[in-house]
Amino acid sequence: MTSIRDRAAIIGIGQTEFSKQLGVTEHRVACEAIAAAIADAGLAPRDIDGIVRYDIETNTELAIIYSLGIPHLRFFAGVTSGGGAVCGTIVLAAMAVATGQANNVVCFRARNRGKRSVSGSGKFGGGRPWEKTPPLLPDFYQYHIPFGLVTPAQEMALIYRRHMHEYGTTTEHFGMVAVAQRTHASRNPRAVMRQPISLADHQRSRWIAEPLRLLDCCLETDGACAVVVTSAERARDARHPPAYILAGAQAEGPIHIQMADYFQHWREETGGRAVAKQLYGMAGVGPGDIDAAMFYDHFSPAVLLSLEDYGFCARGESGPFVAAGHIAWPNGSLPVNTHGGSLSEAFIHGYNHILEGVRQIRGTSSCQVPDAELALVTSSNTDPTGAIILRR
Amino acid sequence: MSDDTSDQPRLPLPVPNADNQGFWDGCRQHELRLQRCRACGRLRHPPRPMCARCNALEYDWARSSGRGTLFTFSIVHGPTLPVFQARAPYNVAVIELDEGQFIVSNIVDCPAEALRIGMRVAVVFDDVTDTVSLPKFRPAA
Numbered sequence: 001m002t003s004i005r006d007r008a009a010i011i012g013i014g015q016t017e018f019s020k021q022l023g024v025t026e027h028r029v030a031c032e033a034i035a036a037a038i039a040d041a042g043l044a045p046r047d048i049d050g051i052v053r054y055d056i057e058t059n060t061e062l063a064i065i066y067s068l069g070i071p072h073l074r075f076f077a078g079v080t081s082g083g084g085a086v087c088g089t090i091v092l093a094a095m096a097v098a099t100g101q102a103n104n105v106v107c108f109r110a111r112n113r114g115k116r117s118v119s120g121s122g123k124f125g126g127g128r129p130w131e132k133t134p135p136l137l138p139d140f141y142q143y144h145i146p147f148g149l150v151t152p153a154q155e156m157a158l159i160y161r162r163h164m165h166e167y168g169t170t171t172e173h174f175g176m177v178a179v180a181q182r183t184h185a186s187r188n189p190r191a192v193m194r195q196p197i198s199l200a201d202h203q204r205s206r207w208i209a210e211p212l213r214l215l216d217c218c219l220e221t222d223g224a225c226a227v228v229v230t231s232a233e234r235a236r237d238a239r240h241p242p243a244y245i246l247a248g249a250q251a252e253g254p255i256h257i258q259m260a261d262y263f264q265h266w267r268e269e270t271g272g273r274a275v276a277k278q279l280y281g282m283a284g285v286g287p288g289d290i291d292a293a294m295f296y297d298h299f300s301p302a303v304l305l306s307l308e309d310y311g312f313c314a315r316g317e318s319g320p321f322v323a324a325g326h327i328a329w330p331n332g333s334l335p336v337n338t339h340g341g342s343l344s345e346a347f348i349h350g351y352n353h354i355l356e357g358v359r360q361i362r363g364t365s366s367c368q369v370p371d372a373e374l375a376l377v378t379s380s381n382t383d384p385t386g387a388i389i390l391r392r
Numbered sequence: 393m394s395d396d397t398s399d400q401p402r403l404p405l406p407v408p409n410a411d412n413q414g415f416w417d418g419c420r421q422h423e424l425r426l427q428r429c430r431a432c433g434r435l436r437h438p439p440r441p442m443c444a445r446c447n448a449l450e451y452d453w454a455r456s457s458g459r460g461t462l463f464t465f466s467i468v469h470g471p472t473l474p475v476f477q478a479r480a481p482y483n484v485a486v487i488e489l490d491e492g493q494f495i496v497s498n499i500v501d502c503p504a505e506a507l508r509i510g511m512r513v514a515v516v517f518d519d520v521t522d523t524v525s526l527p528k529f530r531p532a533a
Binding site: 143 | 402403404405406407408409411412437438463464465466467468469470471472473476479481482484486488493494495496497498509520524526528
């Protein structure tokens with residue numbers, strides 16, 4: 001049976017500055033990040049013949065190709081969802097280059113969600129999706145928004161509260177994730193938040209939606225990230241060491257936004273668990289082989305659930321796992337979000353995690369795991385989700 | 393609603409469609425309804441056009457006991473939509489109905505510190521406009 005295993009590689013990464021407000025449009029940040037990724041790959045825009053984006057991305061393929069001067073695409077696709085889309089873009093790009101549907105595929109995410117860009121779609125675009133809730137709700141939203149369940153923090157708070165109830169997880173465990181990632185970010189010059197924090201700072205930060213505090217929540221950032229995916233054969237000639245895509249998988253089960261449906265299937269064989277099974281099966285490796293993990297972290301306890309879903313600890317034991325120091329670089333057994341993640345580097349809807357996975361494989365992270373051979377990157381694991389394993 | 397000229401933020405409201413009209417009509421009549429597949433009898437919520445077990449399109453509306461247990465909740469402080477921010481902190485809750493379905497709602501007549509996962513609750517209806525009633529839940533024995 002054919003698979004994408006080892007058939008493709010990421011050979012270019014690019015990004016903009018990350019900021020609370022860049023003062024430029026979402027169209028421009030997309031162009032900047034994509035141009036940087038193409039240059040990093042040692043290619044020119046004319047070499048690009050495929051684009052994969054999130055289906056909620058505001059920049060269309062057309063907007064990208066006419067700005068960058070990409071003459072012609074042979075492959076273009078979008079992946080459903082926001083944070084659930086991240087690694088699915090790489091899976092599609094790998095499929096395209098493995099089957100000859102494209103040679104060099106750009107995947108990207110661009111968004112202006114910085115603190116000073118969120119107040120609507122002004123001249124720079126952007127804004128929080130939930131602030132645009134319509135006064136008359138279509139079907140999908142009718143069963144939760146009228147009750148004041150509006151934002152991702154509120155939705156996820158319900159899931160994490162239940163985890164606390166079932167397993168004895170505490171908000172201190174959440175805080176240990178936030179502290180570890182901020183410590184990682186303190187070494188990262190690209191990170192928006194570099195000032196170290198303590199567990200006491202976390203516990204003192206204000207409630208957003210209990211049990212989530214401010215310091216459990218991702219940043220709101222302006223910026224963009226992009227990568228170039230090519231075939232394993234062409235990757236040998238790249239400027240930088242390729243990050244080969246050892247395996248990739250997606251899963252869509254019950255979506256968290258329809259909370260009722262989600263809990264009907266309470267995290268059994270769906271979501272991250274289903275992805276992990278496919279992923280490790282394709283890769284022929286297990287959790288013990290992973291050198292560093294970039295987990296989607298819109299909220300700090302998302303890391304706890306991912307540690308369990310991807311088999312680094314048993315169900316319900318992620319709190320004690322984090323308390324034992326396992327996710328902290330340099331001494332932990334599994335350094336997590338070594339760039340600072342969405343909590344401290346930037347929130348680019350998870351795309352900066354792919355770039356950091358590539359840096360670990362290249363050996364260029366500001367929290368480099370020595371001789372890292374395998375890096376796991378995941379999408380948000382309560383939505384439609386996905387993950388990839390990158391290898392040296 | 394059309395002659396409401398106040399500057400108060402409006403509560404976002406459901407717009408019933410052909411697949412869920414029975415649910416919202418039931419709420420208006422202060423009756424919590426679950427969709428029931430006419431082919432296999434399975435109950436479902438939220439409403440949808442097809443039975444996920446047998447794929448039958450035919451359904452009717454079964455009256456729920458309106459009783460259940462609190463499965464999980466959050467106390468929301470914000471940021472949130474202005475209409476809800478005005479009443480923060482407030483709770484949002486997922487209730488597991490005795491029939492086995494889950495429903496998102498609020499627990500009313502209960503201080504935040506008294507909320508407990510597993511507590512028994514029963515439905516009450518909040519007539520938020522002349523045409524829309526929302527199912528809420530209050531502590532029950």
